Amino acid sequence: MTFPPVATSADLVEIIDQVWVSYLDPDGVSPLVHMDPAQSASDLYAAVSITGSWHGHVVVACSTDASRACAAAFLAMKSDEVSDDDVIDVLGELANIVGGNVKSMLPPGCFVSLPYVVNAPADTLRLPSAVKVCELAGRWDEEPICVSLWQSQNELKGAHSS
Amino acid sequence: MKILIVDDSRVMRQIVTRTLRQAGFGDHDLIEAENGRQAYDKVVTEQPDLVISDWNMPEMTGVEVLRALRTEGKDVTFGFVTSECTPEMQQQAQAAGAEFFIIKPFSAERFTEVFSPILG
Numbered sequence: 011m012t013f014p015p016v017a018t019s020a021d022l023v024e025i026i027d028q029v030w031v032s033y034l035d036p037d038g039v040s041p042l043v044h045m046d047p048a049q050s051a052s053d054l055y056a057a058v059s060i061t062g063s064w065h066g067h068v069v070v071a072c073s074t075d076a077s078r079a080c081a082a083a084f085l086a087m088k089s090d091e092v093s094d095d096d097v098i099d100v101l102g103e104l105a106n107i108v109g110g111n112v113k114s115m116l117p118p119g120c121f122v123s124l125p126y127v128v129n130a131p132a133d134t135l136r137l138p139s140a141v142k143v144c145e146l147a148g149r150w151d152e153e154p155i156c157v158s159l160w161q162s163q164n165e166l167k168g169a170h171s172s
Numbered sequence: 173m174k175i176l177i178v179d180d181s182r183v184m185r186q187i188v189t190r191t192l193r194q195a196g197f198g199d200h201d202l203i204e205a206e207n208g209r210q211a212y213d214k215v216v217t218e219q220p221d222l223v224i225s226d227w228n229m230p231e232m233t234g235v236e237v238l239r240a241l242r243t244e245g246k247d248v249t250f251g252f253v254t255s256e257c258t259p260e261m262q263q264q265a266q267a268a269g270a271e272f273f274i275i276k277p278f279s280a281e282r283f284t285e286v287f288s289p290i291l292g
Binding site for chain 1: 180181182183184186187190228229230254255256257258259260275276277278279
């Protein structure tokens, strides 16, 4: 059995760098400073699921202030001008963009779900059939943001038995 | 020209609009749809000259909209702005009659490159 290739932390870095350059820090003045994921707390998260020839999830988690800063940057507004709906929409779109780009690295036959956003810390998320395979954590204007990729345990078992 | 921007994310519709302006296409008549079904209906009723569509949306996906339009003989210029980019999707888009395929995240330069030949 040949195990399908999966995105790595380096791939996540490349995807996130593109998002920062395009939407969150187009002037290059406020980069995401990488940090130890263990130090990254969150207040809310967005996720998409990937199904088909590969099964897993992409999760984007951050603090409330980071989520408002993301929405403000996406919409070219000030943080205190964005609505809760703006925040939900932007965080979901972030998960969608990362998930779509991860999909391009996976075998043919994968599908990305529509995003969902949960107003709770990411450590409350339970994905019982999946394990975290890589993640990228950082601080953006001192606020934590973490992007993680989760993979079905069944596929990992298949890989180890091949 | 009339341009229909289709995305289930309101934020992304705003970003596409802003990027069109940054790329110098802000003088065109911009209208929006928030899912595939609404996009199909607006092509029929509003008769846009160009459709810039997301791929993964509720109601109908972008490629389903394109196929339905072509089946009905609607030859509006249609293309995709999507975070998903696989060879199979690009083949599906091309086979359905898409004129372009832009990957999120995108830049104003990419919009200029793609839309200058279409919008002049």
